[in-house]
Amino acid sequence: MIEHTSTIEATFQIEGRGCVLVPGIPRDADTHVKIGDHVYILDEHRDCIDTVIRGIELIRAQPRLKGFPILLPKSITKDDIAIGAELHIVEQSPSDGKQNKSHFDVGDNVNVLMNARNHSPHVGQITEKLWHHKFQLWYYYLRDSDGHKVSKRYTAADLLPAEKRTEP
Template identity: 35%
Template structure:
């Protein structure tokens, strides 16, 4: 399991699902693709196992060095507090 980032913001897009920001760092050591498995650990200690539904284009008024992505619509914004840690689950972790 590899740490990706800590959630700074969550956007709920009704037709797409929740988008996590900042997203996968551009400098991450391997390509991350749609469908990859994630583990999100909230500050309260709740575990959410999900996957990347798609990568999104977001303008935050400054150059981005991360790739924000959306989650399946079954995951709601209320369950994704700022400060939650997002981990990429490797095939060897399954």
């Protein structure tokens, strides 16, 4: 997986379609971003909106734009996104029949990002990782700092690496 990061400069609400973010996908990057790729947005308080790309806006005669604006699902509005927030687009590498490289390994210490999918803060260690063939991504399972198994699976976009690594 490849992650593209940019700062949101503008948001637009298009009635009947949804919220559009500018600059979106960087023009200067060699990208293979597509509809359905994972996106997360971090504001200045490190609150996270976790979603996917619903559309890619191709605007002609706009060479001054730094990228191709992206459309988010209708459930996310312009009011949900602050100008200046960090946009992270997680590009799924083209699959050649091999599993993509994992962001985390068993034994890595991680923090769970608080977002629409995650309502409970967890700090823990990855105990298992599982490749999901249909969605072409890794799922991770954790034990919290007290040694209890967390019953939820997480994606790389749900996790941040903690400072140190402990071998299992």
